[in-house]
Amino acid sequence: MYSTQHSTPRHSTPVAEAPPVREPHHVPVAHLVRGGLTEGVHHGSVAVLGADGTVAFQLGDVEAAFYPRSALKPVQAVAMIRAGLPLEGELLSLAAASHSGEEAHLAGARRILEAAGLTEDHLRNVPDLPYDPAVRDMWLREGRPASRLAQNCSGKHAAMLHTCVLNGWSLGDYLDPAHPLQQAVAATVEDLTGQRVARVTVDGCGAPLFAVSLHGLARAVARIASAAPGTPEARVADAMRRHPETASGSRRDVAVLMRAVPGLLAKDGFEGVQVAALPDGRAVAVKIADGADRARVPVAAAALVRAGVNPALLEPFAGEPVFGGGRPVGRVRPVPALAPASLPACA
Template identity: 80%
Template sequence: MHSSLPAGPPPIREPFHAPVAHLVRGGAVEGVHYGSVVVLDAAAEVRFELGDIRAACYPRSALKPVQAVAMVRAGLPLEDGLLSLAAASHSGEERHLAGTRRILELAGLTEDHLRNVTDLPFDPVVRDAWVRAGRPPSRLAQNCSGKHAAMLYTAKLNGWSLDGYLDPVHPLQQAIAETVEDLTGQRVATVTVDGCGAPLFSVSLRGLAVAAARLTTAAPGTPEARVADAMRAHPGMASGSRRDVAALMRAVPGLLAKDGFEGVQVAALPDGRAIAVKIADGASRARVPVAAGALALAGVDASLLAEFTGEPLLGGGRPVGEVRLVPALDPEALPARA
């Protein structure tokens, strides 16, 4: 753990978001995406900021790697793909379901012990096939089931209650809160409930980026390094076959990346350079290109990010526009970097 005490909590306020991307159709700006962006250098100093990187925000699933670190610190023995799945917002592919079943089996538990919400698979192709087969929503198919199975396994190993593992005062959730504060370097501002039913802790966007950097720069064999290594080695288990976050980790050597609902993205390089993004309206169509722009500002070669500049805006089935970054974030305005 980090020896310095966490700073005070980030302020709870309406964030001072700024324009980060324009929706351009036929040469005219049709819409504006607001948000906030932070880029940290290898010394964890702010290299670039736009919007409000210091207000409290909910990282949503972008915090899952930190939650996984807390579980490993508490004795979770998972490795490789199963540890990546413990930090996943998975797509509901059969490998994700099989992996979640395996975690439960290792704990001597079943799907009936899960307390996450029921849902259909997140991936639209998998979801359509699921519906055609007449399969109902289930806790196993919901995108957070790997995390919940790992939470149950951690609770079982420590002799903690299984029924109440999602209660904020449960020893597991207290351990997670302590790890969030340790890795972000700041106190949690508020605690609420995430979409899956687990406690959700608010931190600043800067704190989220700091936490990601601490995972990628941790000493080999530490819980932080184990989680980062598992996710980078098995990006498809941390997300899915058709997910942009997996493609991003494959495209940029050594990159750790995690997305979250409501337009959140965090990523960190092996030397500690890190970025975090929050899109105010929660739109993924802006999240991906804005994150790519931030990574270019962090020094990633823009050619590695070419496929993440955003999908074209269609009119009548043909491209008529695009999501265009504000000039400060536009990687095409930057020289290629090593």
């Protein structure tokens, strides 16, 4: 059971009460338009923070408790660095990754384990096939079984085990919320979001998952992206920005987004979660209520324009086309309340 008595000292950032647990008051954030008619509506919530940390724009419910899923991984990586994890560069990026299961990802996770004197057998994440469809299809053709190393969170789990070895913490129960590692993670979540954790459950990979608000999540990624050089936060941000394909995959939209916008730190999460932040502290956080990836990207792009990013940089992310008879007849696009006039027009 989660305890407020963390194993690491709390930092000086004031921590507010936990966000309210309620059904979020989501609103329309994206339309599926076909032939000029709104065929479908995606609901969700959006938070945009200015460089001063205040909420510059919002849609929906940015204060209700929700699960950030893998968008919380940069925060978890910061916790591990604070606890002494010595990783840098690609391997640190992999520690914060939802990777695609490409060979470079698997090799990196092995390196993290080997540096701690461990093997894949020590991992406690669930076995899975690679996340990238092309890589997964290749595995199936070759008859390769699901494995813990191929599962998209193996870099995080390898780094968690490495952190445990460095601190003399037990390995077999490292996913228990009462374990010193997870208590350290919880303390960092509360420090960077500026609020108490509302709920603790189990994420898809087996690790503890902490409920915060969308506003709190945006604040956390802003603090990581704008941190002073050399701090644990800056080390994580620099690693992910320099190696976005390691933090995701060579064909992933989040990697393309980070390459497109100079200095951007971005992380996606299952169930339609997206965060992104700039070095000056501007940040966005998106939750798509139905978990649809097709809405996550254009809504995040529109939110980044709201945050002041050059719209020309975000044209490729304005929304995937809808096809009819093999030709484009519409598009998924953000609602007018979100997309300012400067966002590229969509069919």
